[in-house]
Amino acid sequence: MRLVQLTVPTGKRQAILEALDERKIDYVVTDEKSSREYTAVVYFPLPDAAVEPVLDEIKETGIDEDAYTVVVDAETVVSRRFQALREEYEDGNVGSDRISRQELQAEADDLTPSLPVYVVMTVISAIVATAGLLLDSPAVVVGSMVIAPLIGPALGASVGTVVDDEELFTESVTYQIIGVVLAIGAAAIFALTARTTNIIPPGLVLSNVGEISERLAPDLLSLIIALGAGVAGVVSIATGTSVALVGVMIAAALIPPAGVAGISLAWGQPTAAIGATVLVLVNLLSVNLAGLLTLWYAGYRPENLFSLGETEQRVRKRIIGLALVVLLFAVFLGGISYASYETATFEQDVNDEVQQVLSQERYEAYELLEFEVVLDTDYPFRNPQRVIVTIGGPPDASAPELADTLDERINAHADEPVRVQVRYIEILER
Structure with a gap:
């Protein structure tokens, strides 16, 4: 349930209230004295599934983005009319469980930290993961996933695509590229430092370390993990549930393989880094592909219906492009799986x-x-x-x-x- 707080611009009060009355939505109106541009503030509760269509209809009355619209969680609403409204919009399908397009965009923005914070947290998580890998400690590796800030950029690209927010898409893709490069680079520098300073016992054979060897030769099961992480991440963000644990799962698909790639480079074994690097890339692309497909299936579309056709073409092209690249990497992973067999x-x-x-x-x-x-x-x-x-x-x-x-x-x-x-x-x- 959501509580919507909407500032009413001068001359739009009657149109907004008529739209709410037509949909039988309970509301409270308070006069606004702080600004001449706004005459009142309207408060009304809505089921999750009703937020997007109601806000879109209100926007058609002439409300632009300069007006303030605040959507917050409502713990409980006691009202017969609200119950009828819920029955009207919540029919048990995927669309009725998801949050609105407006909330989705805001959630995607909130999950992506500022660039300095993102850089610092990514480097720290990569270093912690590298230490855990060299120590062959699953607990430390899991700890590195918790602090990795990867879920925002990983899902932001998919959100930006389906709602036609190219700025969000570009920012998320840029963050993802920076994150992969930083993670591998930080892991390589830390591993090289640990090796040259004899923090790690000399003569360590990477294939003898369980946490490392399993990522040097990944198989097709790794692809399933990444696809599952992408779907789970989008479902969690789209339904307004906690994304913390799903963020750990997405980080699990990216941070440890990046750490192994960096360790392999530090050990002077570039061929050994191939499998781990491919694993990082295929996981990253699979998360994006799964997220894009899930969001489109959930019914998210751009705000401007005139751009729907263009957005559909863009989504189709990106899905096909991602699918082809993932398929190419899947063939590579399939070759490794066959060799293991x-x-x-x-x-x-x-x-x-x-x-x-x-x-x-x-x-x-x-x-x-x-x-x-x-x-x-x-x-x-x-x-x-x-x-x-x-x-x-x-x-x-x-x-x-x-x-x-x-x-x-x-x-x-x-x-x-x-x-x-x-x-x-x-x-x-x-």
Whole structure:
């Protein structure tokens, strides 16, 4: 529910009150003595879904943007006429749950801080995320998402597009570009500083850090996360619910991958930064695409109906453009997912082969203790490089041909030659 406070310009009082009476809206009028330009202030409650059409109709009476219109939350309205008004506008669909176009624009503006604040908060969140990634601490990484100011620009571009506010769209896109560059740059500088000052143990292998390795070779599931964040973000802002937690989700899709990209650059591994950078870009574009589609589906349109056709064309072009770029990145992520699938299949096949060899009668004295497939460091498409097989057996057993047999059987499943290491451990039973 909303309480609307509208200043009435000179000569418009009767037209405004007639419009409210026609819609059977309760109102209170107070005379205004502070200015000759306004003769009164009208207060009237409205259901959320009624704010936009009522304000649009009042504007047709000659109210321009110079007049003050304030829309605030109303906790409770007790009135039979208000209940009838609610039943008229709230029919249970998406449009009846959303806030007005005017409130949406104001909310998008409020979610985007000033540029200095945005820069400082983005840099801080990137540094905290980088520290959490290097420490392999999920708690610290989550903390960095909380302070990231990314939800405003991420959703502002979609809002600006559907309501034909090109200034909001341009500002939001600019903020998003600045945010990505700042996050990667701040992460790279901080990681390089930590490395050169030995804050981080020398010889740290990035692939051995869980929080980092999972973002060096992202898969298609990352795209689903970003699309979900975009839809959830728009639904939260459009329905007037809290966007804090959704902001964390959007930051989760952007800040940690940006931190990994910066760490990879600091470690002198630009190829390793490719996967993380692609993840940042595809997540950013997916959030924008999901937000744009959701807002248009929710029924948001520009205020000036004469520009509706032009806006529809613009929305269509931007949706198609975003979809094509996201699809291109999705193919890249799909390639990484397929490479991971092939690696998993190789591991399973090799493990089965080792078990079959050891199940033979002549090797019955041996048992498989440990099995490991070591991948190369050619991110984001990693391939098997070594296979380490640890076998246990009695001290007096000897099977020199076992290593050759395993090497032959394992390489039969590899597209490229793989080094096979067989380690023997004596097992004493007493």
